[in-house]
Amino acid sequence: MGGGCLHDSYKGGALTEVMFYVLLATFTPRHGYAIMQFIEEKTGGRLELGAGTLYGAINTLAKKNWIEPCGEDQGRKKEYRVTELGRRIAEQELQRLRGLTQVAGEIIGGNTHE
DSSP states (O other): OOOHHHHHHHTTOOOOHHHHHHHHHTTSOEEHHHHHHHHHHHTTTSOOOOHHHHHHHHHHHHHTTSEEEESOOOTTOOEEEEOHHHHHHHHHHHHHHHHHHHHHHHHHSSOOOO
16 A cells, blocks of 8 residues: 555556657656657657647646756756656556557457458
């Protein structure tokens, strides 16, 4: 029953794909444009974020204390990194997705010929 703080912030629900990618991108400190490039690269260009979407996600994650600014501000290029809480959230989301894909694999990948 421990980890109440984690559940208060996360509540076991799914993260949006964009939020999860931003969280993953900040496992290495990155500024906004580098986060955008990371997501575009990792999704093969499937996700191309506009500045509003990107910074909306960054602000939301920062308010939840899942990411934090780091380093020195050099003009407008503020870098962000994942926090310890953010790492736990990412691990929990990974477990949720693994469970989802396991069930989906059993159903879709099961008896495909009747």
